Amino acid sequence: xxxxxxxxDLPEIRAxxxxxxxxxxxxxxxxxxxxxxxxxxxxTAIKFDLALxxxxxxxxxxxxxxxxxxxxxxxxxxxxxxxxxxxxxxxxALQAGAFGYLLKEQSRELIAEQLKRMSGGEPPLSPSIxxxxxxxxxxxxxxxxxxxxxxxxHVSLTDRENEVLLRVAKGYTLPEIGVQxxxxxxxxxxxxxxxxxxxxxxxxxxxALEAQRLGLFRS
Amino acid sequence: MPTRALxxxxxxxxxxxxxxxxxxALTIHSALSINSNEAHFPTQGTPAPVRLPDDWAASRPDHDxxxxxxxxxxxxxxxxxxxxxxxxIERACSNLEVHxxxxxxxxxxxxxxxxxxxxxxxxxxNLPAVLLDQPLNVLDxxxxxxxxxxxxxxxxxxxxxxLRIGPASEMKALYEQREFWSIRTVQIIGxxxxxxxxxxxxxxxxxxxxIFLMYFGWLLIGWTVLSLRVWWPQWPWETxxxxxxxxxxxxxxxxxxxxxxxSYAGVRSRPVAIALLLQCMLVPISLAAVGADHLxxxxxxxxxxxxxxxxxxxxxxxxxxxxxxxxxxxxxxxTLGCMGLLVMNEIAMQYGWLPRxxxxxxxxxFPLLLLGIGSRLxxxxxxxxxxxxxxxxxxxxxxxxxxxxxxRNFAQLSALRVEQVTEKERKRIAADLHDDLGAKLLTIVxxxxxxxxxxxxxxxxxxxxLSVRGLxxxxxxxxxxxxxxxxxxxxxLGQANIEAxxxxxxxxxxxxxxARVFVQTTRILREAVSNIIKHSGAxxxxxxxxxxxxxxxxxxxxxxxxxxxELDGKLDRGHGMSSMKHRAKxxxxxxxxxxxxxxxxxxxxxIPL
Numbered sequence: 061x062x063x064x065x066x067x068x069d070l071p072e073i074r075a076x077x078x079x080x081x082x083x084x085x086x087x088x089x090x091x092x093x094x095x096x097x098x099x100x101x102x103x104t105a106i107k108f109d110l111a112l113x114x115x116x117x118x119x120x121x122x123x124x125x126x127x128x129x130x131x132x133x134x135x136x137x138x139x140x141x142x143x144x145x146x147x148x149x150x151x152x153a154l155q156a157g158a159f160g161y162l163l164k165e166q167s168r169e170l171i172a173e174q175l176k177r178m179s180g181g182e183p184p185l186s187p188s189i190x191x192x193x194x195x196x197x198x199x200x201x202x203x204x205x206x207x208x209x210x211x212x213x214h215v216s217l218t219d220r221e222n223e224v225l226l227r228v229a230k231g232y233t234l235p236e237i238g239v240q241x242x243x244x245x246x247x248x249x250x251x252x253x254x255x256x257x258x259x260x261x262x263x264x265x266x267x268a269l270e271a272q273r274l275g276l277f278r279s
Numbered sequence: 280m281p282t283r284a285l286x287x288x289x290x291x292x293x294x295x296x297x298x299x300x301x302x303x304a305l306t307i308h309s310a311l312s313i314n315s316n317e318a319h320f321p322t323q324g325t326p327a328p329v330r331l332p333d334d335w336a337a338s339r340p341d342h343d344x345x346x347x348x349x350x351x352x353x354x355x356x357x358x359x360x361x362x363x364x365x366x367x368i369e370r371a372c373s374n375l376e377v378h379x380x381x382x383x384x385x386x387x388x389x390x391x392x393x394x395x396x397x398x399x400x401x402x403x404x405n406l407p408a409v410l411l412d413q414p415l416n417v418l419d420x421x422x423x424x425x426x427x428x429x430x431x432x433x434x435x436x437x438x439x440x441x442l443r444i445g446p447a448s449e450m451k452a453l454y455e456q457r458e459f460w461s462i463r464t465v466q467i468i469g470x471x472x473x474x475x476x477x478x479x480x481x482x483x484x485x486x487x488x489x490i491f492l493m494y495f496g497w498l499l500i501g502w503t504v505l506s507l508r509v510w511w512p513q514w515p516w517e518t519x520x521x522x523x524x525x526x527x528x529x530x531x532x533x534x535x536x537x538x539x540x541x542s543y544a545g546v547r548s549r550p551v552a553i554a555l556l557l558q559c560m561l562v563p564i565s566l567a568a569v570g571a572d573h574l575x576x577x578x579x580x581x582x583x584x585x586x587x588x589x590x591x592x593x594x595x596x597x598x599x600x601x602x603x604x605x606x607x608x609x610x611x612x613x614t615l616g617c618m619g620l621l622v623m624n625e626i627a628m629q630y631g632w633l634p635r636x637x638x639x640x641x642x643x644x645f646p647l648l649l650l651g652i653g654s655r656l657x658x659x660x661x662x663x664x665x666x667x668x669x670x671x672x673x674x675x676x677x678x679x680x681x682x683x684x685x686x687r688n689f690a691q692l693s694a695l696r697v698e699q700v701t702e703k704e705r706k707r708i709a710a711d712l713h714d715d716l717g718a719k720l721l722t723i724v725x726x727x728x729x730x731x732x733x734x735x736x737x738x739x740x741x742x743x744x745l746s747v748r749g750l751x752x753x754x755x756x757x758x759x760x761x762x763x764x765x766x767x768x769x770x771x772l773g774q775a776n777i778e779a780x781x782x783x784x785x786x787x788x789x790x791x792x793x794a795r796v797f798v799q800t801t802r803i804l805r806e807a808v809s810n811i812i813k814h815s816g817a818x819x820x821x822x823x824x825x826x827x828x829x830x831x832x833x834x835x836x837x838x839x840x841x842x843x844x845e846l847d848g849k850l851d852r853g854h855g856m857s858s859m860k861h862r863a864k865x866x867x868x869x870x871x872x873x874x875x876x877x878x879x880x881x882x883x884x885x886i887p888l
Contacts, residue, residue, distance in 0.1 A: 070718050076725040116714055143717045145744060164721050165740045173774070187762040230758075231765030231783065233773065 064088045065111040067099045067125060068141070069118055073164065077112065077141065080168055084175050085110075094118075099125045108136040110179065113158070115142045115149055123156045130157030130260060139178060151192045154256060155263035160184045182234070182249045183256060190228035193259055200262055215262035217255065224251045303355055304367075304445030307331060307418075310350040314339060319378070320347045320419040332370070335437035336427035342437070343429060343518075345390065348420040352444055354411060363447035364406040367454050369440040371422050372398035373518075378419035379410045390423045392517040398435045399461050399509045399642070403454035405447060418442065429571050431522045431578030433629050434639060460638045462510045468646040469503040475653045476500040482660060494539035495656060501532035502646055509642050519571050526578050527563040533585040534559060540592040540615075544599040558585075579629055586622045593619050610655065618648050709747040716743055746798075755797045757831060757888075758788040761824055764801065768808050772820055775812040777837075781822040788826055790888050799862045800833075800886060803870065806855040807835050807882050815839025815880060826888075830868070833884040842874040859884075 064081060068074040071094075078090050091106060093099040096119050103125070111129055113122040126138040140153045140161040150161050160183045162171055174184060197217055217225065220241075227237045238248045311326035312333065320326075326349060329338060339346070354364065366377065374395040377385035385404040388395020410416075424437020443450065476499030483492035508525050516524065534555035541548065562581055569577045593615045600608040625641045627633040720743065723736035761783045772779040792800070811817055817839030825832040842856070856872055859882075863870035868886035 070722065072722045072726050073718075116710070143713050143721060143740075143744075165724050165737050167737075168725075170774070187766045188759065191759065228766070229762060231762030231769075231781075233766060233769050235773070236769065 062088060063106050063108045063110075064090045065093065065099060065102060065106075065108045065113070065125075065136075066090050067093045067096070067112065067117070067122060068114045069094045080171060081112065081175070084172050085179070096120050096122065096124055100128060103128055103133065107133060111136055111138045112141045112162075113138055113153075115140060115144060115153065123153050126153055126158045127156040137178065139175075147188050147192050150189060154189065154193075155196075155259055157256075157260040159253075159256060181246070181253065183252050185228050185234065185252050185255075187229050187231050190225050193255060194222075194225055194229060196259065197262070200266065215258050215265065217258060221251050221255050221258075224248060225255060303357060304443050304449060305352055305355045307350045307352060307442040307444065310348040310420075310442075312338075312346055312348045314342055314344070315347050316345045317347070319381075320349055320421075331442065332440040333438055335424060336433070339426075340428070341426055343424075343426050345421055345423045346437070346439075348422065348439060350418045350420075350442060351415045352418065353415060355445065358446060361408075363408060364411060364444060365447040365450035365454075366404040366406055366418070367443045367445070367450040368402040368404070368420075369443075369457065370398070371402055371420070371439050372424050372435060372437055374423045374512075375402065375439070376421045377404045378421075379406055380413055380417055381419075382410055384410065388512055390421065393515055393521070394423050394518070395512040396435070396508075396514060396521070397512050399639070400512070401454050401457040401461065403450060406444070425518045428573065428575045429518060429522070431526045431566075431574055431582075433575075433631065433635060435522070436575075457638065460643060464643040465506050465509050465646070468643065468650065469506050471650060472499040472503045472646055472653075475650065475657075476503070479653065479656065489660075491539050491542040492656060492660070494535050494542055495653065498532060498535035498539055499649060499653060501528075501535055502649060504528060505532055506642065506646070519574070522574055522578070523563055523566045526566055526581065527559075529582070529585060530555070530559040530562045533589055537588055537592040540596040544596040546595065546599070555588075582629060583626055586626050589622055590619050607655065607659070611652070614648050614651050614655075618645060621645050621648075712743060712747055754791040754793055756788070757790040757792055757826065758783075760792050760797050760800070761788070764804055765822075768804065768822065771808055771812065777811065777817055778819045779822070780820070781824075783824050784826055786826075790826065790831070792888070796866055796886060799866055800884070803859045803862050803884060804833065804835075806859050810855065811835075811837045811839065811880075815841075817879065828888075830885050830887055832886075833882075835882040835884075836879060838879045841876050841878050841880050842872075 064085065066074060066077055066081065068077055074092055074094070078092065081088065081090060088109075091102050091108075093102055094117075096117055099113075108129065111125065113125050115122045122140065122142075126140065129136045129138050137159045138157060140150065140158045141164055142149060142153075142161065143164045144150070145163050153161065160174070160178045162174055166174075178184070197215075201216065223241065224237055227240065228234070232240065234248050234252065235245060237243075238245050241248075308331050310329055310331055310333075312329040313321055313324050313326040315321040315324065326347075329348070331348075333348070335342060335346070358364075368375070371387065374387040374390060374397050375385075376383060376387065376390060384407060385402075387397045387400075387402060406416075420439065420442075422437065422439050425435070427433065427436040430436050443453070476496040479492045479496035479499065483489060483496060486492065505525075505528050508528075514521050537555060538552065541551065565581075566574060566577055597608070597612050597615060599605075600611060605611075621641050621644055624633065625639070628635050628639075717740060720736045720740040724733050724740065727733040727736065765781045765783060769779040769781055808820075811820055815837045817837035819838045821834075821836045823834040823836075825834075860870045860872075863884060863886065866886050868884065870885075871883040872880065873883075874880040
């Protein structure tokens with residue numbers, strides 16, 4: 061981990077986060093930003109490996125930065141760090157391409173542990189997020205009109221990915237699912253990463269279609 | 280209905296034709312006749328014998344004016360001496376006077392021009408008993424009439440029918456029967472037609488789009504005016520003028536009939552209208568121009584033309600009705616067919632191809648058919664009115680339904696809007712709380728030197744978030760809640776290296792938890808898991824969930840060192856046992872804790888659904 065973006069508007073929390081990140085990744089360069097504007101400026105100049113992004117910022121939502129990084133720096137891992145633990149805040153961030161999320165009030169140890177896991181390629185996935193992902197893909201396959209099918213990249217989950225999602229939605233942890241499906245931790249983690257990737261791709265396609273539709277309506 | 284009317288007409292006609300045989304009556308078939316304008320049977324000149332009925336067109340084609348007839352009769356035998364006698368004359372055209380044994384006993388009206396016009400009217404002459412004193416009674420009859428070529432219709436050419444002498448009552452019955460059909464019927468139907476025609480005119484005036492009603496109304500009225508020629512005897516014109524006036528009255532009526540048929544069939548033709556109008560003007564002009572001697576020929580030609588127009592219009596109407604599958608094709612077809620036949624019959628009589636009937640069917644059958652069509656039009660109009668009423672009622676109902684629907688939608692929309700605004704406001708408050716209070720608490724969590732304060736702040740933050748979610752939260756499916764709890768608990772225990780064994784019911788659970796129940800139960804469970812991690816020293820934790828119709832239950836069991844019961848409730852040592860119980864009680868459930876040193880701890884939570 062070389063370049064890490066830290067987007068957080070509260071100075072105390074930012075300092076605390078910076079200390080924590082340095083503890084996990086001692087050799088990294090941490091670039092701090094307090095506003096979206098600053099963060100976007102940084103992304104044009106620096107190639108990041110990891111971005112810790114707060115959602116509620118004075119000049120908008122951190123989702124903008126997540127989407128920007130996903131678009132221009134696909135290698136950068138975006139992790140949302142937020143005080144909001146509800147799906148209404150988390151899911152849009154995941155759709156925009158966030159790789160995971162951390163809740164700010166968690167203990168230093170827990171956050172450090174999760175950061176390590178995420179940087180090791182194990183994204184977190186809660187049952188409620190899994191349910192949202194399932195209903196997202198279900199709604200998409202239902203609502204897709206035939207004439208638009210070709211216009212939209214074909215994004216659907218494989219049976220295995222579905223299986224993993226369903227089990228997460230029922231409250232099983234990723235290691236438990238690995239045991240149940242006789243798969244390694246890494247394989248399960250890869251499935252989850254793949255699910256996030258597909259969520260992002262299909263969400264972007266959906267957004268593009270929606271924009272096109274609105275454009276058509278306007279003209 | 281027209282079929283029935285047709286049968287009725289035929290039956291009446293049959294009765295009319297057959298009801299004329301009278302045993303005691305004396306029928307005089309021959310007479311002496313002489314052309315003379317004198318006031319009495321002329322003494323000069325030689326009367327010629329003539330057979331009755333005497334049709335002037337055959338016997339004296341060029342004669343205009345007066346003809347004297349003389350017939351002798353003996354009082355019929357078999358009659359009582361005091362029986363009154365009467366003379367019945369079926370037709371004396373245009374007018375007559377009767378002398379019995381040299382005494383004038385009857386006059387039908389003016390004998391000089393303008394003469395009384397009684398061509399269509401039968402005559403009944405009572406023979407005064409005092410004058411019947413001779414063994415052979417002499418009957419002198421003066422008939423005033425016109426040559427066929429000076430009139431426009433064969434029915435108004437001069438002539439005298441057979442003479443019948445018989446008992447007064449019998450002759451009167453005969454007279455009344457014939458008079459009824461020739462005159463009275465025409466009058467009665469005329470009145471009816473006028474009423475119906477006026478009614479239709481009013482309808483057409485109210486309802487401008489149905490112009491055929493107007494044509495038909497004028498047709499009825501026009502026909503009635505025309506029928507005046509049949510029964511009104513006193514016209515102030517001499518024969519030539521009278522005939523031209525009568526002829527000139529036909530074209531407007533024909534025009535109305537043709538226009539009615541065309542417009543009823545949905546055809547509007549300007550050339551036809553113009554032609555009909557021209558015809559109305561041409562008929563009197565041409566008849567006046569050709570002169571008196573060619574009146575009959577020209578009028579007959581015009582009648583033929585007008586009959587052809589009428590029949591053509593009937594054909595056009597019927598063809599269109601057939602093509603458009605109009606449901607009144609058959610009734611109208613039969614009625615109009617009868618009309619066509621009547622008109623052709625009339626034309627045939629006019630040209631002398633058929634014998635002239637004493638009662639012209641055109642005069643009473645044609646208006647009857649008109650009456651039939653008029654009733655039909657009224658029926659159609661009435662039905663349309665009824666249909667319109669039904670439609671109006673339906674429409675009103677639909678409008679009411681639509682209004683109700685709109686009101687309902689509006690109410691729903693308003694409710695939805697209130698809900699949306701409320702939800703938005705809730706979210707705003709929640710966001711404010713997070714941004715403001717949340718940020719401050721978070722700062723305390725991560726900057727406080729004291730672990731205790733940091734923990735308190737974290738818990739306060741959690742409280743705040745749960746409270747906010749309690750405000751904004753929607754009901755949670757029990758299955759989802761169990762999955763969330765399981766994931767969190769297993770993950771936390773796993774991080775603490777405690778083996779977790781949590782099994783949820785395999786059934787599909789459709790029950791819902793209110794946001795409040797979900798939040799509180801989450802707190803209770805967190806507290807229990809925190810206790811296990813912090814204080815129990817357990818290596819294994821078993822969780823079982825159960826659901827029945829009214830409750831769901833959580834059983835959390837660890838194999839730790841347990842809690843000394845005497846401590847519970849007094850010191851609690853941060854175990855939060857009392858707060859767990861308190862929260863369960865708030866949810867109207869219960870939280871039972873069984874524990875003893877070395878036995879581990881069992882927590883049984885039961886919450887009503």
